[in-house]
Amino acid sequence: MNEKITSIRNLLIKGRMNEINSLVKQCIDEKEDPQTILNEGLLAGMDDIAKKWAAGQAFIPEVLIGARCMNSAIDILEPYLVKSEDKSKCKVVFGTVKGDMHDIGKKLCTLMMKSKDIEVIDIGVDVDANTFADAVEQYQPDVVCMSSLLTTSMPYFETVLETLKERNLRDKVKVAIGGAPVTQAYCDQIGADLYTEDAVSLADALDQMYS
Numbered sequence: 129m130n131e132k133i134t135s136i137r138n139l140l141i142k143g144r145m146n147e148i149n150s151l152v153k154q155c156i157d158e159k160e161d162p163q164t165i166l167n168e169g170l171l172a173g174m175d176d177i178a179k180k181w182a183a184g185q186a187f188i189p190e191v192l193i194g195a196r197c198m199n200s201a202i203d204i205l206e207p208y209l210v211k212s213e214d215k216s217k218c219k220v221v222f223g224t225v226k227g228d229m230h231d232i233g234k235k236l237c238t239l240m241m242k243s244k245d246i247e248v249i250d251i252g253v254d255v256d257a258n259t260f261a262d263a264v265e266q267y268q269p270d271v272v273c274m275s276s277l278l279t280t281s282m283p284y285f286e287t288v289l290e291t292l293k294e295r296n297l298r299d300k301v302k303v304a305i306g307g308a309p310v311t312q313a314y315c316d317q318i319g320a321d322l323y324t325e326d327a328v329s330l331a332d333a334l335d336q337m338y339s
């Protein structure tokens with residue numbers, strides 16, 4: 129394993145953003161695969177933080193600064209992971225539902241979709257049902273993607289689906305849901321159109337649906 133990638137992983141929990149960003153740039157200059165930097169450096173580091181948090185060895189500030197470092201480094205990697213210029217295959221509106229501030233997964237899904245020439249309009253975190261519906265009216269996407277990382281925010285998917293129905297928008301868009309607590313069974317139960325486990329499978333599924 130490239131030592132710099134191991135350092136990126138280890139520096140994440142320390143929140144050393146400048147050093148991480150500089151190592152990411154060095155790895156890119158040395159022609160390291162950007163997907164490897166993402167998976168074995170940044171995502172592995174975030175996973176270490178999550179495990180430490182679960183074990184009571186790390187606390188919210190560490191998680192938060194780790195997340196900030198991760199988001200900053202993803203911005204550096206984005207141009208190397210994303211092809212551009214081609215016409216987009218489909219348009220996606222993407223938000224994290226009301227009550228939920230988690231956005232790293234959304235950001236990764238966005239990156240992977242962009243790499244498949246899918247246009248993504250990110251409407252943020254803590255997004256309420258009417259804002260999702262307004263975005264459908266404004267941007268006329270093919271797909272609405274919703275993310276939830278909390279068992280407490282997950283039921284809000286149903287509120288959004290209801291609002292889309294009430295505003296006669298539900299039959300105009302496909303609705304995809306995801307995030308750690310979400311399952312295919314839950315997707316079927318609430319009548320969403322698509323669930324996948326991770327960013328790569330979401331991008332692949334939409335790529336196939338709209339090719």
Ligand code: B12
Nearest residue numbers: 195228229230231232233275278279305306307308326327
């Ligand atoms: C980082 C993090 C935070 C950061 C978020 C920073 C940020 N900018 O996102 C901070 C510190 C703010 C935070 C806060 C909280 N968090 Co938090 N957090 C995490 C942590 C450690 C990592 C999440 C993450 O980014 N993972 C990495 C990304 C890449 O993975 P992902 O989000 O799962 O996304 C992938 C898939 O799920 C999927 N996906 C995601 N979205 C979508 C959408 C679609 C359409 C599809 C198809 C797929 C898809 O693709 C993604 C990429 O492959 C998790 C632990 C964990 N193991 O998940 C806890 C966790 C989610 N948090 C948790 C909790 C409890 C909280 C707090 C309530 C803590 C508190 N007491 O305040 C608050 C809630 C704040 C709020 N209102 O949202 C719990 C949730 C428990 C539960 N079952 O509800 C977890 C599981 C930790 C734990 N073990 O207890 N958190």
